[in-house]
Amino acid sequence: MAAPPIRFVGNFDVAAEGKTIWEILCRLRNLGTGRIVTKTEWKLRWPHQPSYLRIVKARPEMDPWLHKGKVWAEWTFRGRNLGVYEFAHDLNRSDWKLVHKHEESELLNNKNKVEKYTLPSTFPLPPLQRYVDKRAAKKSGTQWIEDKDGRAKLDICLDPQFNVYKDIIKQEEPAKKSTSIYSEVDPELFLDWYGQVLPTKVEAWNVGPATYEPRFKPDKSLN
Numbered sequence: 001m002a003a004p005p006i007r008f009v010g011n012f013d014v015a016a017e018g019k020t021i022w023e024i025l026c027r028l029r030n031l032g033t034g035r036i037v038t039k040t041e042w043k044l045r046w047p048h049q050p051s052y053l054r055i056v057k058a059r060p061e062m063d064p065w066l067h068k069g070k071v072w073a074e075w076t077f078r079g080r081n082l083g084v085y086e087f088a089h090d091l092n093r094s095d096w097k098l099v100h101k102h103e104e105s106e107l108l109n110n111k112n113k114v115e116k117y118t119l120p121s122t123f124p125l126p127p128l129q130r131y132v133d134k135r136a137a138k139k140s141g142t143q144w145i146e147d148k149d150g151r152a153k154l155d156i157c158l159d160p161q162f163n164v165y166k167d168i169i170k171q172e173e174p175a176k177k178s179t180s181i182y183s184e185v186d187p188e189l190f191l192d193w194y195g196q197v198l199p200t201k202v203e204a205w206n207v208g209p210a211t212y213e214p215r216f217k218p219d220k221s222l223n
Contacts, residue, residue: 016040016095022066024098031058036099036107042077045195049078050110052099056084067092077164079113114168117189121171122151123181136214147177154181162193 017040025032032055042051053073060069071087099107125133130150137144144150158166174184191198 016093018095018097020067020094021071021091021096022060022069024096025055025058025071026060026066028098031055031060032098033057036104037073037096038099038107039095040097041095041197045197046078046114047196048110049112049114050107051077051079052107053087065092077114079111080168082164082167114192116168116170117165119156119169119171119189120154120174120181120184122173123154123184124151124177124179127179140217151177165193 021037024037028035034055036052036054038052053071053075055071055073057072058069059071060066062069069088069091071091072084073087075082075085124130133149134144137149154171156166156169156171176184178184
């Protein structure tokens, strides 16, 4: 006989500690214009770098659960002022907290900020692709130059949750080159994006089947 299903009762977001943003703003004058709100998640991940929103304008949809609407706010993320952003998603998460006026000075006077991240502008080709390209270069009569042909341009593709980092990432040629990109990048750099709270769920990447595009065309004059 199968066991009865287990039913969990309570807050589905166990990592959230606070209220939804509309629970806070709808209780404030002018929907909180000029006030500062922050998230528990930001405080847990980067406790020494201030992250908060200064409300510029709020427009709730006044749905029965006060979960929908738009907020325009001046966003300071990890000590860097990113300007005014429009927020319309994840506002119903019970993770927002109002910063009381007597606590604002401590938050605003915190000058700690995240530094720019340096990532390589090129990466070494995998061994199999290097082998195939060398054969293609030899067949086409093209000279193989290791520093040029053995590497490819690296385009940064960020997960949506890390799009906020796109303006503080700079790319340059690595000082120490290797046959593996893992030897050219410090893994601590990527862990810092998560802060002190590592993810508990990793989604599978689905980028489609692998493809190969020849980089060298055969020279018909050699036939």
